[in-house]
Amino acid sequence: xxxxxxxxxxxxxxxxxxxxATFHSNLVTRPTGRAVRAAIEGQLQETAGxxxxxxxxxxVDIIDFSxxxxxxxxxxxxxxxxxxxxEAYFVAGGVAEHHRELFxxxxxxxxxxxxxxxxxxxxxxxxxxxxxxxxxxxxxxxGLVRARDLETREGMCQTAAAxxxxxLAAWRVAIxxxxxxxSSLPAVVRQRCQGLLPLGGGLGRVAERRAExxxxxxxxxxxxxxxxxxxxxxxxxxxxxxx
Amino acid sequence: MTRVVAVPxxxxxxxFETLVAGWxxxxxxRVLLDARHVRWVSPYGILGLLATGAASLGAxxxxxxxxxxxxxxxxxxxxxxxxxxQAHRIFDFGDHTRRRAAGDSDxxxxxxxxxxxxxxxxxxxxxxxxxxxxxxxRLGYPPSAVVHFSVILSEVCQNIVEHAEGDGWVAAQTYNWxxxxxxxxxxxxxxxxxxxxxGSLAREHAxxxxxxxxxxxxxxxxxxxxxxxxxxxxRGQGLQGIRRQVSRWNGLxxxxxxxxxxxxxxxxxxxxxxxxxLPDFPGAQIQVVLxxxxxxxxxxxxGRGNG
Numbered sequence: 368x369x370x371x372x373x374x375x376x377x378x379x380x381x382x383x384x385x386x387x388a389t390f391h392s393n394l395v396t397r398p399t400g401r402a403v404r405a406a407i408e409g410q411l412q413e414t415a416g417x418x419x420x421x422x423x424x425x426x427v428d429i430i431d432f433s434x435x436x437x438x439x440x441x442x443x444x445x446x447x448x449x450x451x452x453x454e455a456y457f458v459a460g461g462v463a464e465h466h467r468e469l470f471x472x473x474x475x476x477x478x479x480x481x482x483x484x485x486x487x488x489x490x491x492x493x494x495x496x497x498x499x500x501x502x503x504x505x506x507x508x509x510g511l512v513r514a515r516d517l518e519t520r521e522g523m524c525q526t527a528a529a530x531x532x533x534x535l536a537a538w539r540v541a542i543x544x545x546x547x548x549x550s551s552l553p554a555v556v557r558q559r560c561q562g563l564l565p566l567g568g569g570l571g572r573v574a575e576r577r578a579e580x581x582x583x584x585x586x587x588x589x590x591x592x593x594x595x596x597x598x599x600x601x602x603x604x605x606x607x608x609x610x
Numbered sequence: 611m612t613r614v615v616a617v618p619x620x621x622x623x624x625x626f627e628t629l630v631a632g633w634x635x636x637x638x639x640r641v642l643l644d645a646r647h648v649r650w651v652s653p654y655g656i657l658g659l660l661a662t663g664a665a666s667l668g669a670x671x672x673x674x675x676x677x678x679x680x681x682x683x684x685x686x687x688x689x690x691x692x693x694x695x696q697a698h699r700i701f702d703f704g705d706h707t708r709r710r711a712a713g714d715s716d717x718x719x720x721x722x723x724x725x726x727x728x729x730x731x732x733x734x735x736x737x738x739x740x741x742x743x744x745x746x747x748r749l750g751y752p753p754s755a756v757v758h759f760s761v762i763l764s765e766v767c768q769n770i771v772e773h774a775e776g777d778g779w780v781a782a783q784t785y786n787w788x789x790x791x792x793x794x795x796x797x798x799x800x801x802x803x804x805x806x807x808x809g810s811l812a813r814e815h816a817x818x819x820x821x822x823x824x825x826x827x828x829x830x831x832x833x834x835x836x837x838x839x840x841x842x843x844x845r846g847q848g849l850q851g852i853r854r855q856v857s858r859w860n861g862l863x864x865x866x867x868x869x870x871x872x873x874x875x876x877x878x879x880x881x882x883x884x885x886x887x888l889p890d891f892p893g894a895q896i897q898v899v900l901x902x903x904x905x906x907x908x909x910x911x912x913g914r915g916n917g
Contacts, residue, residue: 393734393738393760395730395731395734395760395764396727396768396771397768428757429734429757429760429761430761431760431761431764431848432765432847432848433764433765433772433848436844436845440844463757465758469761472850473844476836476844476847477844
C-alpha cells in the first residue's frame with residue numbers, strides 16, 4: 368500500500384452529511400466528479416476543527432469510474448496527505464451493492480481505504496491487509512478501543528495491537544483519541560447522526576452498536592452523545608451537524 | 611481526380627475493414643464512397659462509414675462524395691437512426707435523402723456526436739429508459755444491468771472527449787443475431803478519428819517500450835494493463851471496468867486503433883484477441899456486443915435485418 372498520511376486528527380467536532388446525488392442525478396464524467404468534490408471540500412472548509420464527512424450515496428442511480436475516481440479517489444488522497452486542507456475523515460453511506468465493485472476498483476487503484484455504512488452494517492473497503500481488516504472489525508464492533516483491549520480480548524501483544532490501531536488512524540479509518548484510545552468512524556456517525564441518516568434498515572443496527580459504544584464509558588470527545596444539533600444548510604444536499 | 615471506393619453490401623465490423631482497406635489504397639485522393647448496394651448495416655458499420663468520410667476529409671482536405679444506399683429498408687433505417695444528419699456535415703451528396711422525422715426511431719441510441727462531457731451526460735440520460743426496457747425485457751438482464759450498461763456507455767464516450775482530441779460518434783441498436791449467435795444482442799459502437807491509442811499514450815509510455823512501441827502494444831497497455839496518458843493512478847480504470855463487466859455478460863468488447871485490434875472475447879466467438887497488420891486508420895473504433903441471456907429451454911428467435 369501507499370504511504371499513509373502524516374499527523375493524526377483529533378476530536379471530531381462536526382459531522383457533515385452530504386447527499387451526493389443532490390448535485391447531479393447521474394454521476395458520470397470527470398468534470399461532474401470534480402464539481403461534486405469541490406462542493407464537498409467547500410463545505411468542509413466552512414467547518415471548524417476536525418470533522419467527519421458522511422458521503423451519502425443513497426439516491427445515486429448511476430456513477431461511473433471516472434466520476435467515482437474524482438469524488439472518492441481524489442478526495443481521500445488529498446486528505447491523506449500531510450498538507451491536507453483540514454482535518455477530515457470520510458465515511459461512504461448508502462452505496463448500492465451494484466456500485467460496490469466500482470468503489471473497490473477506485474480504492475485499489477489508489478491504494479486507499481474507506482469506511483462504508485449501509486443497511487447491512489459497516490465495512491472497511493479497499494486493499495487492507497488481513498490483520499488490518501481484523502483490527503478494524505474489532506474497533507468497529509467495540510466503537511472505542513485501546514491497544515490493551517485488543518491485547519486482553521484477543522491475546523495479542525500490546526505493541527502489535529497499538530501498531531495496528533495507529534496504522535488504521537494513519538489511513539484515516541480510525542480516529543485517535545486521548546489516552547491511546549481509538550474511535551471507529553461509524554461510531555461517531557451513529558452518535559451524531561441518529562435520526563438523520565437515510566441509510567435504510569441500518570439504523571436498527573446503528574442504535575444497537577451505539578449502546579455498546581456508550582457502555583465503554585467514553586464520551587465522544589468534546590461532543591458527548593445526544594448533543595447533536597443541525598446547523599443551517601449552506602449547500603444543497605449538505606447538512607452540517609456540530610457537536 | 612475522384613476515386614471510387616465500394617462500400618460492402620454488409621456493412622458491419624468486417625465490412626468496415628473492407629471499406630478501410632479500399633480507402634487506404636490512396637488516402638490523398640478525393641473519394642466517392644459508393645454505398646448504393648449496401649443491404650445491411652450495423653451501428654459499427656454506420657459509424658465506420660461516417661468515420662471513413664471524416665478520415666478522408668482530414669487526409670485530402672476535400673469533402674468526400676457519398677452515393678447513398680438504394681435499398682429502401684436500409685435508407686429508411688439510416689434516416690431513422692440519424693445517419694444523414696451527421697453525414698451532411700462530412701459528405702457531399704444529393705439532397706434526395708430523407709431527414710429523420712422526430713420520434714420515429716426504434717434504435718436504442720441514435721447516432722449521436724460526442725464532442726464534450728455534456729454530450730456524455732445527455733447520452734446517459736437519454737438512453738436510460740430504453741436501455742432498461744431492452745436489457746430487461748428482451749435480453750433477460752437483471753434490473754441493475756442498466757446501471758452497468760450506462761457506465762459502459764459513459765466510459766466509452768468519455769474516451770473520445772478525454773483522449774481522442776477529435777470528433778466522435780456513438781450509436782446503439784438491438785439485433786437478432788439468428789445466424790451468428792441464435793439470439794438477440796445489443797451492439798454499442800463508438801468511433802472517433804482522433805489521435806488513437808498509440809498517439810494518446812506515446813508521450814508517457816513510448817520510450818519505455820522502445821522499438822516494440824506500436825498500435826498493438828499501445829492497445830495492450832491500455833486494454834490489459836489500464837495504462838493511461840495521465841500519470842494519475844486513478845486514470846485508466848474505465849476500460850478495465852468495461853472489460854470485466856462485458857466478460858461477465860459473456861459479451862464481446864473490441865477496440866481497433868491504427869493498425870491493430872484488441873478484444874475481450876466471449877465463449878461464443880472464435881477470434882484472435884490481438885490482431886495486427888490492419889490497414890491504418892485514425893482514431894479508435896470500439897464495439898461492445900451484449901448477448902441475450904438464454905435460460906434453459908429458451909432459444910433465439912426472429913431474423914437478422916435492419917428495420
